[in-house]
Amino acid sequence: MRTSEWIQAGFALILVLAAWICRLPPRRRTVIAILAAYAILAVLFGRLSVNVLSLRQASILRDWLPLALMPVPYWQTGQFFMGPSGKIQSWLLESDRRLARLLHPDVLAFGRYTRLSMEWAYMLCYPLPLVGLAVLYAAGLRRYATTYWPIVLLPTYLCYALTPLVPALPPRSISGKLKTGEPRTKSRVFNLWILQHASIQAISFPSAHVACALAISFVLLHYVPVAGIVFLAIAIWIGVAAIVGGYHYAIDVWLGAAVALIVLAAWGAHLIPSSLLTPPATAFTTGP
Numbered sequence: 001m002r003t004s005e006w007i008q009a010g011f012a013l014i015l016v017l018a019a020w021i022c023r024l025p026p027r028r029r030t031v032i033a034i035l036a037a038y039a040i041l042a043v044l045f046g047r048l049s050v051n052v053l054s055l056r057q058a059s060i061l062r063d064w065l066p067l068a069l070m071p072v073p074y075w076q077t078g079q080f081f082m083g084p085s086g087k088i089q090s091w092l093l094e095s096d097r098r099l100a101r102l103l104h105p106d107v108l109a110f111g112r113y114t115r116l117s118m119e120w121a122y123m124l125c126y127p128l129p130l131v132g133l134a135v136l137y138a139a140g141l142r143r144y145a146t147t148y149w150p151i152v153l154l155p156t157y158l159c160y161a162l163t164p165l166v167p168a169l170p171p172r173s174i175s176g177k178l179k180t181g182e183p184r185t186k187s188r189v190f191n192l193w194i195l196q197h198a199s200i201q202a203i204s205f206p207s208a209h210v211a212c213a214l215a216i217s218f219v220l221l222h223y224v225p226v227a228g229i230v231f232l233a234i235a236i237w238i239g240v241a242a243i244v245g246g247y248h249y250a251i252d253v254w255l256g257a258a259v260a261l262i263v264l265a266a267w268g269a270h271l272i273p274s275s276l277l278t279p280p281a282t283a284f285t286t287g288p
Helices: 003-021 026-051 055-069 071-078 086-102 112-123 128-138 142-165 186-198 208-223 225-244 250-268 280-284
Strands: none
Touching: 003 026, 003 055, 003 071, 003 142, 026 055, 026 071, 055 128, 055 142, 071 142, 086 250, 112 186, 112 225, 128 142, 128 208, 128 225, 142 208, 142 250, 208 225, 208 250, 225 250
16 A cells, blocks of 8 residues: 555544544544544555556556545544633633734734735645645656655644644634734635534644645645745745634644644654655655
């Protein structure tokens, strides 16, 4: 099996075990188990597809399959959320207030179109993994999909793994939070609608969106540098949008970026066994 398949199936199983250890209510354990079964069956389907498809077709299917499985651990970890911790949430709010006091008021006085661009950037959180893989395909570098996914999945899933330890509502959901003339644009309404109907109604801590976006940009910076620069700019703007729009606290955005950087540094320093990932010297220091 590919490294990405081990990551996705293994993480789903680990959360099933965690649900039993934490003694979650039966209904929540059942949801986690069903999601794990979906992930494992999907991975097996991809692995066995070589029996009914050509080798190339099966390989392409497995390149794209992780996209269908990325939400699984997010929804699984959501079952661990029983409500916000008052102490943790107060600490997160205070950390935001301290940061705001360090900044000049004009720094936070974004205009309408700047805020609109932030909402557009935040919308890109969802299709960004797909677009990143599509860029590799368009550049004729499909063979590096097996490198792309582990680098993207590891920091994203590490953020999901830590999320149950920091139960808190997102800033936008806390009544009384100071708003700085927030415009109700269609983009803002759309983002809030998605979060209302598809999110776990709690923050992912650290920010998995930021970690994922940065990880994608790291891969593309090496293989398709021009695209990598564009993706890096988008990733940074996603982080800014997450804070300004009240989607995340500043500290979990910074920590999400740190997780992505740590994973990349560990790989580059050969701290992650080469048997699990393509050797960094091949992936990042030499041309394809």
